[in-house]
Amino acid sequence: MNVEGFLDGMAKHGPADALVVEGVSYSYLELVNEIEEAWRIRDVRPGSVVALVGGFDLLTISSLFALWRRDCIVVPMLTLDENRCGIAEVEYLVVDGKVASFSPLPSGGEGSGVREPKHFLYEQLQGPGLVLFTSGSTGTPKAAVHDVTRWFVKLDRPGRRQRTLTFLSFDHIGGLNTLLYAFANGGCLVCPSDRSPATVWNAIADHNVELLPTTPTFLRLSLLDGQIQSGESLKLIAYGSEPMPQATLDAAKAALPNVEFLQQYGMSELGVLRSRSREDGSTWVRLGGSEFDVRVVEGLLEVRADTAMVGYLNAPSPFTQDGWLRTGDEAEQDGEWLRIRGRRSETINVGGEKVHPAEVESHLESLPGVAQALVRGEANPILGQVVVASVSLTTGESTEAFRARMRAELKGKLPRYAIPQRIEPLQHEVTNRGKKIRNPSPLG
Structure with a gap:
């Protein structure tokens, strides 16, 4: 085609x-x-x-x-x-x-x-x-x-005709994938005026939206704002762009018991890959399809896809000599199933121990009074790096008081080296693509 x-x-x-x-x-x-x-x-x-x-x-x-x-x-x-x-x-x-x-x-x-x-x-x-x-x-x-x-060759294959909300932006691989998939199958795109939880969930109810492609961060914000509505039209939430905290997925499923949740994997360099969750509510996923192959090499996900980019205009090629794209994402493998851990470039090395920011954030956001958390590494002359967390609190407590409470509540849930050593107020929460912003500096 x-x-x-x-x-x-x-x-x-x-x-x-x-x-x-x-x-x-x-x-x-x-x-x-x-x-x-x-x-x-x-x-x-x-x-x-x-x-x-x-x-x-x-x-x-x-x-x-x-x-x-x-x-x-x-x-x-x-x-x-x-x-x-x-x-x-x-x-x-x-x-x-x-x-x-x-x-x-x-x-x-x-x-x-x-x-x-x-x-x-x-x-x-x-x-x-x-x-x-x-x-x-x-x-x-x-x-x-x-x-x-x-x-267009990939789209020459019938899919489901659905009413889909355009959450991911027009300049985002997920947004364009949403547009092309909908039009290829005679579906309808519902385009809200903004991406605030209230506007999005009202649009879903008002226009009988069946599919919501979104991010874990948006789902968490919706849960915090109490905006998630269990309407009759919504059938599927496809989430991606960043790791999904299990606590967020569990809470979203509890709020929307009749909605299926599907983890998707996509990159600006690849397009969106066909996927299937191990089970509804699982963060393990199988990536498969006739147009691409996946493998894990030294803990990193590599993909060979018909829809992969030609290359970067302003950066070296990420392809191997045999045509596999090195995604930079760490992944666990259990047979045919994968769990994406996050970007290796974001991994924190504390005295030789690896810490994945998304996992620490998931634990922090499960604590009472934590609206959002963002974790990063900070240079340390003895350990190489230590874990630092920026948090948005709803309790009104000081960062010092929260740090003491956090350490007590996370003891035994996280290894000692993974518990944040320093807490600071969260200055920036999400990008215009609905993803958490990770910066190397505190206020970035």
Whole structure:
């Protein structure tokens, strides 16, 4: 399947709902007509690199497909970022369906159809492209180049037709996967005005949402705010982007007993892999499918996938010589089942003992009065590193008082070296992608 074949499939759904944007519904017929209109007016040279600024709305989504029809390389952005435009060698901006040149036109001239010399990775694309920046929650964002043709091949396989909420953002691999999967199967995207718990859960109830792709952090915030609603429409919550604390999963399942929970694994570099949880409520997952393979090498997950990126624009290649992508995620293996422990770069080494921040955070967030916790390592001249926790408390107690209570309550639950040695107030909680922010400095 290619872009044209994908759009032909969308057109067959005619009057069915394709989008609900802030309460306004648009049919597949309206969406396809908007794409066709954008196709006619799009004043962009084929093969150009285009920054598409916007979110899940009719104009931005229409522009995305119109640009792909011209074999353009699209760089989705929520807001204009000139530094990222420079890294991606952007030539045009598209905002609200309007085109502007970001830099002078190449010498090939308008409509020449000849791609001017750019990054060598762009020359490897077989058709339209996509540049996704990693979240940067653990370092400098990397620019991953994708061949979109590979994605459409994966979508040429029937799936479930569902009403899906767009929680993950338009510039996120999970957000784009949500969009393409929904449209490939005649589903409807429900696009809320913001990602606050109240707005999201109200949209689920008001628009009969069946599938919520989200993050563990959002589920925890929803539980704390008392916003989770056990409506009749919601059937599946697919979570990913970060490790899921077992306490959060247990609480969410108790609040939504009739909803299935599915752990997903995806990366900006890979796309979203097909997955199956060992059992409902388990953090063990099986990753499998005809389009990819997985293996664990020296405790690190490696993936070989048809939908993997071509490479990074601004970083060395993470691929092995035989084509496996080194994810950087530590994983436990039990036969065909995997449990993702977190990024190796985030692992804290205390006197030779490894500490996984997500596991410590899970224990901290199980304590009364802890709204959010963020754990990191801090250099220590004797032990190499010690564990430091930033916490958001609802009890009003001082960090000193909480530290004493924490040490007493975690004794016997965590090894002594894994219990935080220092507590500080939490300054930053989540990224605009719903993930915890991990910074090397206290206030980061």
